[in-house]
Amino acid sequence: MRDAAIQRVDIQAGGARILFVHLASEERAKPFFESFGMADVDRISDPEGVLYEAFGLDRAGLKEILSPSVWFRGVQSILGHGLGVPRGDTLRMPGAFIVNEGKVAKSYFHQTIAARPNMKDFADEGVKACRI
C-alpha cells in the first residue's frame, strides 16, 4: 500500500488508474486509506474474497508462510507500522493485475506474501501491453 502511495503520481502519469481491492468493510477501510493519503483512490471492499478467487488469488499455504523472507518482512512491518489486530482473511494472497476493457492484460502473483513488486514498472508494462 505504501509503495503504491509513493508511486501513485508516476503510475497515473503512465496511463493506469489505480484501484485497490481489500478484505475489510468499507467502514474500516476508509480511515486506513485516508492515513495513506489515498482516500480518493478507487477501492472495492471484498470481505468474502469473491474477487480474489475470481482472479485466482488463493489462500497462502505452508510454502508462502514459512519462507524466511516472510518473517523478515513481518518484523520490518511491525517496526515500521507497529503491531495491530489483523482484519480480514490473514492467509489470503495479494496480487496485482492490469485490467483493460474487462480483460486481464497482465498479472502478478506473489510467490510469498513478502514479495514487493515495483508497481510503477508493472503498470507501465501492462499499459504498454494494452496499447499493442
Next chain:
Amino acid sequence: MAVPSFCTIVTGVHVRGSCTRGIAHLGKRVNIHMLNKRRTEQQEADLERAMREALSQTGKSLWDLSHESPMLVIFLRHFG
C-alpha cells in the same frame, strides 16, 4: 462410475463419463488440453461476473472502470 484419471488429477476437472481409462490416459494430451480449455472458459465467465458485480466506493463496477481506462488493480492483504 468414472475412474479418476490423469486428466482429472492434472486439471482438477471431473467430466462425468469421459475419463474411464485411468493411467492409460497418460498420453492423451489432447484430452487434457480440452479439459483445461473448458475450465478456463468457466473461469473467464466467473471473472466477468465478479467484475460486473464488484462496486467501488463510488458505486462504479470494476467492469465499467476498466472500460474507461486501463486499471492497475492491487489486491491487498489484511489490514492491521
